Amino acid sequence: MSGTSFLLLMVIMDNVASISFEIRQFGPSTVELPSGEVRGLLVTFKDSHWTPVEVYRGLHYGSLGNEGSSFNTQWNKTMSANRWANVCPQVDIGGVNSLKDLLKVLPRVRVIRLYHRSNYTKDQMEDCLALNVFLPSRDWTDTTPFAVMVFVHGESYEIGTGNAYDGSVLASYGDVIVITINYRLGVLGFLNTGHSTAQGNQALMDILAVLQWVQDNIRAFNGDPNKVTLFGHGHGAALVNILTFSSLTEQGKYFQRAVIQSGSALSPWAVSYDAHSCAQWLARNVNCSSFTNDIEGLTKCLRSRSAQDLVNSSPAAPKYHSCMAPSPNPYGEIFRAPVEKLMKESRNTFTSIPVIFGVTSSEAYMYLKQKELTDGISEQRKSQIIRTFVLNNFQYNRQKIFDILYHQYTSWDTVQTEFTRRDNILQLLSDGLYVAPLVKMAQEHSLSTDTYFYAFTHATVSDTAQYHNWTSAVHGDELAYIFGAPLVEGVTPFSDKFTPQEKVISQTMMRYWTNFAKTGDPNKPDGELTFEQKLRSDPGWPKYNRSEQSFLHFGSNTTVSSHYRGKELSLWLDLIPKLNKPAKPNPDPREHELRDQNNMASFDEPHRLITNFKKIFPPHPPIPPPTLPPVPDTHYPNGDPTYSNPKTKREDPLEQIKPPAEERPEQQSGLSNSVPLSITVAIGCSLLFVNILLFSAVYYQRRRIQRLNREAIEQEQNDDNDFPDIGQKPQKENSASKEPPDRDSSVDPQSKPNIQSNPLYTVISKTPCDLAQESSHESLSTLSCASSGVNQKNAVNHKSGVVPALPRDCPVIQKDNIPNSKYAANSSLSKEKMNNVRNSTTTHDTITVV
Structure with a gap:
């Protein structure tokens, strides 16, 4: 970059530093939906170069409904979309647990971020299926449709809301429509009892309903239904990844690009460890264990419990795994088989659309306590963490895998200290839980279509003060840059303390993301470059493949590199999978135990070992489900925040737990009785x-x-x-042998009986x-x-x-x-x-x- 260009760029950045925005009560225009008009809010920026954004809050895309309620299908007046919708039931982080208690088990930065998001989760209700639309304002003569970016939040499967993420800056800067969503969480979003009427994956169906709403209504906002990008972070990224394999997405019908950030469907925590066991533990926690094998009784029992009791009683899964999470269901279409099997299929959305994959340098920081991040960890603590990780994630040759990991993640070229061991453990957990699964997914995707990979390593300066002797990007750091928080003060739920260098990183990332949403290529914008864009010299983002493994590195500077953590990933993707296989049929489990495995003091959180997590009741036989429509109609043909249609209302998760449908009893009886009858005959x-x-x-x-x-x-x-x-x-003949037949028949004591x-x-x-x-x-x-x-x-x-x-x-x-x-x-x-x-x-x- 020349000296003149650099000075011009610094002038631009000085102007950016002073940008702020304000929200007016109502926007200047309305959106005509099939059922009536809706008016949103208008967000304006002090810098005239920024496009104002119309915000439509709380538009319902589906309803769980209430029995006995009546709903209007149309309205005659203009509806105001100026309030956030209620969020789905979840644990109230801000009200139930104090910050002091959370700091005992979580890092300080993690607690602060959760606390900021908890400000948006106070108003909870089961009827929570709503979305928010951020629409850039345009002159009425410009009819070019907008690309659409749908964000799936992912703090965890238990908490979170799309209301916390302000998409105004991203929409204005990138000239795209941004949509944030609410979907069901925890028990209400993933409960799977093993019965055909309680198959789980309600959250996935909610996201699919959002995409259907976009197809039906986005044209009213001048959006292009054929340029929809589904992007998610963390647990939200895993949900996006699973949907790319779903047969219901019909090879790109509902979305044409995807961005999978800091999570994938292959991560150990992405899918329920044992959905049926988790349902049994939940039943025990809410005193419904007597109905475990009686689905109708279980339904009545769970309905007698409040939604808050259910979400607060969700059982804890083995460490590094999830309980209430997506689960494969052979009788369903949304997630019908294990991910490894779905990856081998050649015709699905995953193999037909371009995808961006990405990670940060320390994804697993939340698995360490604040004291451990500040003071480091001991040798014994390191051994405990690795032993627990190995026992809970591998079945064979555990001692060999432990020895290899312990040796590989030890800094042999320096003095071993509490801080080097801390960094080693962070890398081990990050590679095993996030990086290796995501890289494997990216390599598989690169065999079919365009794949892009990034690594975000820049540690936000205002956050590094929370640690001691450690500067590394952690899980979720890149979100602030993608949503433009460094450019405008007050973008929730992020900090407002950023350096000028971090403002440049944010602009660079937003350009790549919005270019990708428009064209499917992060290097190509849709249309002519602006004057500001011509001043920039962003490096070209190369495609990712198995051989070269080129990726974009977002650090102090944006550069192109290759083979991200190649040495460590060869261990996770090649050697360890070979060791985690039996050498002979029917192996003795004792041969694959860790040394001194019965010593609970040698593990981290021994109560969360997989050896302590078992079914507590015998499972009932699964019943094939009746024939159902492939996609339940859970969306509205309009954007009314109060509208609900009784013909298309969404059943609540507990209402779905009912006896099998009686539409085709002959089919069910034949399926359930034919096999036992044949065996008996x-x-x-x-x-x-x-x-x-x-x-x-x-x-x-x-x-x-x-x-x-x-x-x-x-x-x-x-x-x-x-x-x-x-x-x-x-x-010889004697008289005794010729006695007449009518002689005395009394029994001779000497004779035989x-x-x-x-x-x-x-x-x-x-x-x-x-x-x-x-x-x-x-x-x-x-x-x-x-x-x-x-x-x-x-x-x-x-x-x-x-x-x-x-x-x-x-x-x-x-x-x-x-x-x-x-x-x-x-x-x-x-x-x-x-x-x-x-x-x-x-x-x-x-x-x-x-």
Whole structure:
């Protein structure tokens, strides 16, 4: 830059330093919306070179509605959009916790920023879905449509509001429409019970409803619906990133560019650690745990609690993770799968629009206490923080990963002090929680379309006084420069103490951001350069890719660099992912534990370890949702701050927790019952087949035993004198063996118990008469036993395998009654045959008992 140009630039900066603005009660013009006229406020600047801005506050884009309320679809008079809308229910930082208490757990700068934003969160209401429009004023003859920039705030998923961000300076300087929004937070924005009627991600649906409102209404503000840039910071950046993967955004239908600052969908905190467990812990915190598996009862119980009770009872997630946050839902379309899986899809908004990615040098400063930032940290404290980080973020080879991180983030080229260890820990947490996930996302995006990357490292001078021996940009520092706070005094929620150098940085960043909103290229403005722009010599912002990895560095000077933190990122993107995998199937978890893992004193906040965060109730089976419209109509076709349409009203998050819709009961019953019914039928058929096989085997074996016994009896009858060595000696006739059938049936104390009536007895043991009777059924004539008075001692002795002779009182099948051929066969039985009979009888015993 020449000396003359430099002097002219300094004159401009001197004028900029004196700029301030004032707000008039009403603007000079109105905006005609489909349902009526709306009038906003007018913001003017003392410097005549700055364009006035019309501000329309509290325009409702959706309504949670109230039962029994009546709403008008139109109004006859001009509505005044001069008041901020109520913010969504959240923890009141300014009223509940004192600054002294917050300083015990958070850095001073973080507490001050939250406190400034809390001034805009005092008026809370569930019906909070509103936005604010910052519109540059133009001569009525200029009809060129404005590019639109929609900002998604992101202090956390629990707190925040778009009302706190004044877009007047950015709109005036960049000649774009700026929109800030409110969306549901915490429990009301992300509750996911695992049931089809409580799928979570309400906040994502709110942002999508904002984009639909823009498509329907922005032309009334002379905005271009085909030049919409969605930009978010921190948790808001993660929401923007997730929406780029949503099938509902239809490849750039709702927004055509995106800026993702200091956060991404791959960060550990970006997605709920375990949405169902978080819902269970919430139920316990508000005394609704008895309804955990009863969705209707849970709905009634939660509705009986106030919104403030719910947001104040949100459970704490494991450290470095989130609880009430976006969660993948296979039955939904807004966020239907894990981010890693969505990144592999080739057709979505993410792969079809240009994106700017960016980080600051110390993103994770809020994870350290003010005392640790001021005084540094000890060796023991460093070990505690790294051990907790490793345990909560990795599953395998934890001790190896700990050793690598501890070694990598140690300053070996200088003396180890409390401050060097502090800086090492800040870099480790920043790289692991913010930088590495965002760089991985940028590298993936660069494979498809234009990608730009920046690193903001300038520490605001007025903020560095809050630290000792440390000058580094922290999470959120760049927002003040993007919204133009250094140029104009009183831009909320930022400080008003900036140096002349910081004013230059702010102008440079606003030019890049608004150029990108207009053309998709931060280097190309839309139209001719102004005189002031010609004086500037902004470096060209190169595109980012995997090989060169060029990026823009916003520091004391704006320069082009490459391979941001390349050495450290190679560790996070290459080595650690390889270590965080099992070396074999079904590994033993004990092999991957940290050394001395059961020592809770060796961890930071041990109550927030993942080992202590488990489901407290058994989950109920998930139920597929009914067929629903892809995008619920949650927007208004107008900008009335008080308008609500009963036909398109937005259900509140608790109202959405209801039994499955009854529109298609046959579909639900079929889906839920078909699988169990199929399993039952398959098991029944298998058991039937097995029973048939067993019955056939038993029946065949029994017939075989009967045949062998029959042959043995016949042989005994006809050839009892030929084989004296295989049976009992023939019994002599006596009077006892020929007692008449009607003799006294009293039980002899010396005799064995009568067990013939037992069904098992008929299988295990048969009397000789029975055997003879069975044999006679297959002979030419049918014979019967004379009486049942056969002594038990004549029964077949199965233990020994001996077959007794036929008793005298039982009719004998004579040789004359049997055909000669059969008699010949029976008479030819050998001694070996009789041994087979013994063996068969023993086999019979074994099979029958089993």
